[in-house]
Amino acid sequence: MRRFFKWLGGFLLVLLVLNVWMFWPVRLAVPLLDASIDLPAAHPPPDMAIYALPTGAMHSQAVFAYRGGTPGEHRDFTMTAYLVRHPRGDLLIDSGFGTQVDAQFARLPMLMQVTSTYSKGTPAARQLAAAGIEPGSLAGVLLTHAHWDHVSGMTDLPGVPAWLPEAEAAFVHGDLPMAAIAHSMPNLALRPYAFADTPYLGYARSFDVWGDGSIVVVPAPGHTSGSVVIFVTLPGARYAFVGDIVWQSEGIERPAERPWISRHLVDLDGDQVRAQIEHLAALHQRFPQIVMVPAHDARPTAAMPRLTP
Template sequence: MIRGRKLRLVALAMVLAPLALLASSFLAAPLPAPAPLPDPVPAASPPAGMALFQLPTGVTHRSAAFAYRGGSFRDPRDFTMTAALVQHPRGDLLIDTGFGRNIDAHFREMPFLFRAITSFDRGRSAAEQLEAAGYDRTRLRGILLTHAHWDHVSGVSDFPEVPVLVTSEERRFIEDGGRLTAVARMAAPHYETYAFDGGAYLGFPQSHDLYGDGSIVVVPAPGHTPGSIIAFVALPNGHRYAFVGDLAWQREGITEREERPWLARTFADRDPPRVRENLLRMAAIATRFPDLTLVPAHDARAFAALPTL
């Protein structure tokens, strides 16, 4: 009898131990503070008439606990799916596209488990918002993807005439990413790859200046996907923004140096150590330049200050 009780206790412990370990992965565990960033603010000459707008296209329903370690399950967060329109005299740019007209079909392409735990509300697509504003789509130079997951590329198919700018690493990921990049393959746009032909930028080893004036500078930030990027935007009024894609889902990931909980980063991140490395780079930048606006792709608070078109 005693032996049977011990066996039951051992079996119970074997069940509870992994659950306790999983639960602990949601607890706050800040990454070590990075070394101070000595770099000065990078030079930029954004032209007059340059402007930045948000195009919110919908939300998914999550909690802070899902987004970063230390977040509360009782803190609901609507993860925004928002495109950003950058108007520039040499050609406008969309940073990501959010939900497109065919979002329902695109959502069905996602793995079953993801669909089972995800609900979303759709808004007007970026294309519909541009049409309603009377925007001349021939002004669009391209769509700059922070990365190629479904919720960033769903609207790409609404702009068949517009080149989509990606790194060569992300282009390969689109072809080889299975269901995770099925929507990017369905869109079948004209992809243009670019190289990081510039020097170091704010602690990132390479960069690419899209217009040559410092107004939009792209740096490599692999980890979430192989070719993820961060886009730094400088406006004529002196305001600067860092569109960090899914490096962090909410800004606390950077400001509190909290990575995603184990379960989320296991399924979401291709290379968690590189995500961690780039989180710390951005944390150093945020400390060095507190006026820089961090724009995680799914943080509604980050987009709140941007005007709509």
Template sequence: MKQLPEPSPLPESIPIPKADPPAEMDLVAVPTGVNHRTAAYAYAGGSVFDRRDFYIGAALIEHPRGDLLVDSGFGRDIAKQMATMPRLFRKLTKYDVWKPAVAQLEAAGYDFSRLSGILLTHAHWDHMSGIPDFPDLPVLISRRDRAAFYSREMFGNFRGFFQEFPFNWQDLSFAGGPYLGFPRHHDVYGDGSIVCVQAPGHTPGSIIVFVTLPNQVRYALVGDLVWQREGLTRRVQRPFPIRRLGDFDAEGNRQNILRMISIMQRIPDLIVVPAHDQRAFAEMSQLPNVTTKGLILSTE
């Protein structure tokens, strides 16, 4: 296993950004199912015997100016969508749908008029499947991933299913300056509570979403920068053949892994949430009556 070098610390001149989250804010896990994988698939040096059911789902950011779902997990059309994917991909992908996000939220008595958009960490199938269950809802995305989604540079992604789909895309502007060492940022409500940065690599326009709650607990929703936390805690990338196939720019992704590690050293309490790590979602608020076959509650 090849461990990445220790990154240089985040310069002292870079401040920990201020955030002024409204008191009503919260971050809630919305699990929709799992994709059956192993640690060996998730990160270099992981064991083939270490079963890791990848979390497939969303995180709901509750904010008085409008709630946002970060990614959408499995949707009601997952079977139809999957049928448009290449045969080999279907053979290698064994998933289990618990309940689509829209149904999980319904069961929890969620008031859908509060929801103002879906914020995509990146335009991959397992993050987009649920979008059609929220017709007309704005889908916030980096311009680069929106373009890649319609091009050949991005693999699969239910293109057959989504070809004619009337997405209500809204490009993130990234009009803000440097943020924790990232060159630009997009502050969704201008209060520092939900801040997106560009972290290209896994896809051309992957983003990381920093969320700060009223109790000043900070989360970093890192999408598929790494698939499990060990990618950051052990400083290891995805295994070589997997990152070759699965990452648009593995070198760019590697640099963002290192940047994220130096941020974790600077902010030791930061809760890092890889989009497929169940342990990370267990560290959020949970919906009542959620349908799962059991989230893993242990943390490393």
């Protein structure tokens, strides 16, 4: 019996050490940006606008969102699609939860199912229709990446293409578990795009969607092979939609990466994600007028208008 309690004490000590190691509040370094980097010129049309379309949330704790998060502090990981209205074509950024979310959630790896709960809101397609916007009229959905919670609403947008870089199209066509939902969508129309060798805010390549600097996409691999950051410039406002490079704003403001267990569950390449966080943190310090928008943090979008019928 004494040997058993000795073994149990050692086991509990190992668990304690592992927990401290995984969740210890380590802050990342913020590199110095090259002095030549400045805000790029943009010429958004005067009637360009953006709307937040919240579609639901997953429920977790701050401790799982970033290193240094408080255990027991509730956090809602919001699922939001963003409508960008532009004279050349309206686009969604990500699609949020769709009407098939229950069936999609049931296909996730068991560890994700048992550690997550979620609540449903109104799918983006229904919000668009209620506001008098025909969902099929969209020019497309710009995906920050193709994980299930970002493509879920595509099931309600038949014929609307998903715009994504060639690397992310390969991810969708592959057989990795995290691509399974997107891979299995029979009517998911992909519209791959290529990046030009045009630098943008320290990124070597970029894709200017409408050619006026109002929507510019840059490659930001790590979370998936083709993850991107989408910069949107409106008259009088600038946003950076960073997808899941971080889940909550503290990831950029501290800056801090996800705890090991969260990284292990969702990130393809943790070193690349860390480099992306550090660069975004440097941009945040140099250009605080750019509102950083993690895909699952409602706070940066609180000031954005909602669609109304």
